[in-house]
Amino acid sequence: MNAAAIQQYLDFAYILAVVLFILALKWLSSPVSARRGVLAGEVAAGLAVVATLCNPELVAYKWIVIALIIGAGIGIPLGMVKITAVPQRTALSHAFGALSAAMIGIAEYYVGLGHISRFEMGEIGMEVIIGSLTFTGSLIAAGKLQELLPQRPIVYKGQNIVSFSVFGAAIGLATALVVHPEHAVLFPIMVIVALVFGMLLVTPIGGADMPTVISLLNSYAGFSAALLGFVLNSKVLIVAGALDGSSGFILSVIMCKAMNRSFSNVLFGAFGTIQTSVTETKERPVRSASAEEAAEILDAARKVVIVPGYGMAVAQAQHKLRELHDVLTKRGIDVSFAIHPVAGRMPGHMNVLLAEADVPYDRLIEMDEINPEFPRTDVVLVVGANDVVNPAARLDKNSPIAGMPILNASEAQTVMVIKRSMSPGFAGIDNELYYLDKTLMLFGDAKTFVTGIVKELNAVAAGS
Amino acid sequence: MPADFISNLYVFILAGFVGFGLIKRVSPLLHTPLMSLTNALDAIAVAASFSNMVGGFLITDRMIRMFKSGKAKKS
Numbered sequence: 046m047n048a049a050a051i052q053q054y055l056d057f058a059y060i061l062a063v064v065l066f067i068l069a070l071k072w073l074s075s076p077v078s079a080r081r082g083v084l085a086g087e088v089a090a091g092l093a094v095v096a097t098l099c100n101p102e103l104v105a106y107k108w109i110v111i112a113l114i115i116g117a118g119i120g121i122p123l124g125m126v127k128i129t130a131v132p133q134r135t136a137l138s139h140a141f142g143a144l145s146a147a148m149i150g151i152a153e154y155y156v157g158l159g160h161i162s163r164f165e166m167g168e169i170g171m172e173v174i175i176g177s178l179t180f181t182g183s184l185i186a187a188g189k190l191q192e193l194l195p196q197r198p199i200v201y202k203g204q205n206i207v208s209f210s211v212f213g214a215a216i217g218l219a220t221a222l223v224v225h226p227e228h229a230v231l232f233p234i235m236v237i238v239a240l241v242f243g244m245l246l247v248t249p250i251g252g253a254d255m256p257t258v259i260s261l262l263n264s265y266a267g268f269s270a271a272l273l274g275f276v277l278n279s280k281v282l283i284v285a286g287a288l289d290g291s292s293g294f295i296l297s298v299i300m301c302k303a304m305n306r307s308f309s310n311v312l313f314g315a316f317g318t319i320q321t322s323v324t325e326t327k328e329r330p331v332r333s334a335s336a337e338e339a340a341e342i343l344d345a346a347r348k349v350v351i352v353p354g355y356g357m358a359v360a361q362a363q364h365k366l367r368e369l370h371d372v373l374t375k376r377g378i379d380v381s382f383a384i385h386p387v388a389g390r391m392p393g394h395m396n397v398l399l400a401e402a403d404v405p406y407d408r409l410i411e412m413d414e415i416n417p418e419f420p421r422t423d424v425v426l427v428v429g430a431n432d433v434v435n436p437a438a439r440l441d442k443n444s445p446i447a448g449m450p451i452l453n454a455s456e457a458q459t460v461m462v463i464k465r466s467m468s469p470g471f472a473g474i475d476n477e478l479y480y481l482d483k484t485l486m487l488f489g490d491a492k493t494f495v496t497g498i499v500k501e502l503n504a505v506a507a508g509s
Numbered sequence: 510m511p512a513d514f515i516s517n518l519y520v521f522i523l524a525g526f527v528g529f530g531l532i533k534r535v536s537p538l539l540h541t542p543l544m545s546l547t548n549a550l551d552a553i554a555v556a557a558s559f560s561n562m563v564g565g566f567l568i569t570d571r572m573i574r575m576f577k578s579g580k581a582k583k584s
Contacts, residue, residue, distance in 0.1 A: 063524075066550055070531040073543055076576035083570045086546055090566070093553040124567025128575075131541060131568065138548050138565060145552075164510050263544055270551040271521055278513050282553065284524040290548040291528030296540060386537060393540030397572050400538075405579035411537055 048101045058096035059281040066285060067088030070292075076406050093281050128401040129358065133190035136259055139266045141181035146269040147176030147236070153276055156234055165276070166226040169431040172272035173365015174239040178215075179265040181243030186258055189247075190390055196252035208245040215239045221326035250311070253355070253432070255390040257300040257311045264293025289440070296392045303386035303412075305438075305448040331467070334485040336497030339461055342485075343369075343498065344505060346423035346459075348379045350415065352452055353395050354388050356464070360491035363402040366428065368499050370404060381408050383415040383425075383452050385433035412452055419456040427454060427462040427478075429491050435476045445474055460484040463491050544570045 065085045072082030081177065098109065119141070126134045150173040157165065218235035222228060250258050271286025273279075301308060333343075343349060351370070351430040357363060370380045388395045396409050410418075419425065427434055434454040437444040454460055455478050462479060464486060478484060487494050535543050549565025 062553075067527055068533065069546065069550070070528070070543075071536070073539055073546060074531070074534045075514075075536055076538060076573065076578070078543065079539055079573040079576070081569065083546060083566060084540075086550055086569075087566050090550060090553050097553075120564035121567065123564030124571075126568070128572065131545075131572070134564075134568065135544055135548070136540070138545070142548060142552055162511075199547075206520045207550055259544070262549065267547065267551055273516050275514070275521075277540040278517065280517060280520045282551070283521045285553055287521050287524035288528040288532075289551040291525050292532045292543060292547040295529065295532045299537075299540075302584065384537070391541060392544065393537060393542070395583055396538045397575070400572070400575035400577070403575075403577065406538055406576045407578050409538060 050098065051101050055096045055099060058092050059279075062089040062093040062096070062281055065092070070288060089286045091290050093285075127378045128397055129361065130191075131397060132255065132259065132394060133187045135391060136183045136187035136190055136262065139259070139262045140180050140187060140265040142271055143176045143179035143183060143262075146266070146273045147173050149273055150176060151232075151236065151274060155229075158229060159227065161226045163223050163226060166223045167219075168272060168276050170222055170235070170267055172276055173236060174219060175265055175272065176245060176269040177236050177239035178243035179262055179269060181240045182247040182258075183243075183262045183266070185244055185247040186250075186255065186262060189250075189252060190255060194248075198249050198251035200249050204249055206247075207287055208242065211238060211242045229338075243293050252390065253387070254311050256387045256392050256394070257297055257304070257306075257308075259391045260296035260300055261308070262293070262309075264290050264297060267291070267293050278291055283414075287414060299373055300349070300387055300392060303450060305446075305450065321486075329480050331479055331486045332482075332484065333488055334461070336487070336494060337462050337501050339403050339485070339487055339494075340460070340501030340505065342459060342500045343373060343378070343424055343426070344376065344502060346378055348422045349373060349424045349426065350381055350383050350418065350422045350454075350457065352383045352385075352425060352427045352430050352434055352454055353399065354385075354428065354430025354433060355390060356431075356491055358389055358394065358429070359399055360429060362428060362491035362495050363398045363404075364451050365492050365495040365499065367399070367402040367404050369495055369502075370408065372499055372506070376502075381410050381415065381418075383412065383454075384409050385412050385430070385452055388430060388433055412450060422457040424459045424461060425454040425457040427464075429458065429463065430496070431464075431476055434478055435474060436475060436478055440477070454478060455481060458483065461487055463487045463489065465490065492507065538576065539573070542569045545569045545572070 066089050069086035069089060072078040072085060123134055123138065127257045150169050154169050189196050215235055215238040218231050218238060222231050247258060267286050267289025271283050271290055272283030274286055301311060351366060373380045382399060384395050399409060400406055432446055435446060435454050436455045438446045438449040438451045442448060460478060460483055462484060479486060536564065545565050546569045552565065
């Protein structure tokens with residue numbers, strides 16, 4: 046078979062891979078067909094890799110085998126991490142994806158040096174800048190999520206001016222390279238400046254904004270892959286990158302809407318600095334209750350809604366919550382979980398944790414569906430969530446979270462909030478919900494407290 | 510401008526629209542697996558990102574397997 050004929054077969058294999066990519070995403074629309082989706086994705090990726098390896102132009106097999114072994118060596122442990130570590134794992138994989146895209150772009154530049162056209166230089170420049178900033182940005186995000194770096198926003202005066210200047214410098218260097226692609230000395234400077242910008246971009250962003258940032262980095266990683274597809278003239282890569290990029294973009298939009306904030310506000314916003322503007326810090330009385338009292342109230346309810354937040358993830362309380370769900374369900378009480386889109390540190394974070402704890406997914410209810418249910422709910426149990434149930438978002442026009450869609454927990458008959466102390470949440474805003482007459486504060490570690498409630502409920506069951 | 514650029518642009522734009530249409534319909538339940546899956550897909554770029562591919566599929570599959578419906582559990 047001659048090279049041209051082989052190339053045709055390979056092209057068909059790539060087209061098949063693209064079809065499977067699309068089917069994979071289509072099947073991901075529901076948990077019922079989702080596993081089929083993953084399988085389709087695996088077959089598609091396998092097909093694309095095998096087709097690439099069959100390319101007659103390929104020469105350096107030895108290096109590819111080495112790269113595959115190293116890649117699998119990193120990838121298998123990354124695929125086996127604890128589900129609780131999924132946010133940082135995801136950030137790390139964005140970093141790797143962006144790094145490989147950037148490195149291939151860099152290689153393309155040096156291979157083509159001397160006969161690179163201005164157009165190609167423009168493509169490579171864009172691709173390498175996005176890849177590089179996504180690489181360092183994702184590393185910082187992963188560091189924050191793993192708590193190697195502080196989760197709070199790190200801000201200083203004139204930060205945005207510095208960050209924008211650095212980004213401007215990277216664009217300026219890329220433009221200079223487009224005009225004079227042979228000025229090779231500029232290229233590594235451009236890469237370094239882009240790497241620095243990635244760090245500056247993510248360092249000021251706080252933990253609670255991570256869902257948006259991870260989605261945005263996902264989008265960048267995807268678009269850098271698509272741009273790489275342009276550079277390498279690989280349509281299968283363009284499609285994969287476009288799908289990944291649009292997925293990240295849609296998720297970022299969903300996250301921003303769920304916080305009633307714009308992209309620029311998340312990236313360059315002053316959310317972290319607002320804390321100082323909160324003046325009212327007077328001690329106000331709250332009602333608190335013990336595990337025993339909480340168990341009694343839950344036992345008397347007919348409809349219970351649990352609102353999980355990042356605190357649940359930190360306390361690892363999801364398994365105990367599933368036990369609570371089971372014991373209450375057994376007593377004929379209707380229990381569901383209200384999931385706010387930005388609860389946790391990445392899109393879908395709460396769902397994955399609760400699914401791992403074996404909570405049936407039809408009990409995980411989205412915000413828009415659960416909100417009309419709250420007036421008919423006897424007890425809302427808030428576990429480690431704060432801002433997503435803060436009525437100030439609806440009532441106080443001057444609140445930093447004004448206009449943010451919230452779970453209307455305050456409309457239920459009784460509200461119980463498990464919380465370590467009265468310290469305000471990430472946004473530094475006092476939560477009116479805690480001071481309502483119908484609210485009981487359950488002070489303590491989420492896991493310990495829920496364990497206590499379950500114990501009491503079981504004791505009641507054994508006694509009756 | 511290279512000859513293939515326009516056809517590549519067609520592919521990119523159409524794929525972008527397909528992506529938007531499909532991903533909008535993905536259940537919010539599965540947003541985390543969605544991210545790890547798309548991440549694994551674009552890792553076909555090179556053998557160098559094989560780590561993302563292997564790791565991405567592994568973890569996506571593990572996550573998806575966890576989602577069980579109440580009905581399925583009883584039967």
